[in-house]
Amino acid sequence: MSATTQTTRVSTEPPASSKSASTIPTPTRAFHLDAAGITVIVVHAVAALSLALYTPATKTWILTYAIWQLATLGITVGYHRLWSHRAYKATLPLRALLAVMGAMAFQGSIRWWTQRHRLHHR
Ligand SMILES: [Zn+2]
Numbered sequence: 059m060s061a062t063t064q065t066t067r068v069s070t071e072p073p074a075s076s077k078s079a080s081t082i083p084t085p086t087r088a089f090h091l092d093a094a095g096i097t098v099i100v101v102h103a104v105a106a107l108s109l110a111l112y113t114p115a116t117k118t119w120i121l122t123y124a125i126w127q128l129a130t131l132g133i134t135v136g137y138h139r140l141w142s143h144r145a146y147k148a149t150l151p152l153r154a155l156l157a158v159m160g161a162m163a164f165q166g167s168i169r170w171w172t173q174r175h176r177l178h179h180r
Contacts, residue, residue: 098164125162132159133171141168142175 114122136156139145148156157168165171 092166094164094166128159129163132156132161133163133165136160137165137168137171138175142172 136153137160140148140153140156160168160171166174
């Protein structure tokens, strides 16, 4: 009884922000779902469903782990330390390799990632 009363009361009251919604600053979204994000979700959903029908070979698990680690290195060594913080200088072949490895992580372009990360440190 009291739970129903409380639910009714809450649902009939206008939200606190509805009176002056235009004057309240919108908080920065911490998460943005773009085409790359949707792709990652769909690919992982299909992969998870396929596990119900198919048992991957050991080589597939090893390759999956290797790609995951390469992508992680692309983000941490490339996108983060090299391009965001300019912590070191790299030759063109290394920059190209790190760019490809970072792209494998589906975390957006180097420019987008770097801008977001520099804002994060402010
Ligand atoms: Zn950083």
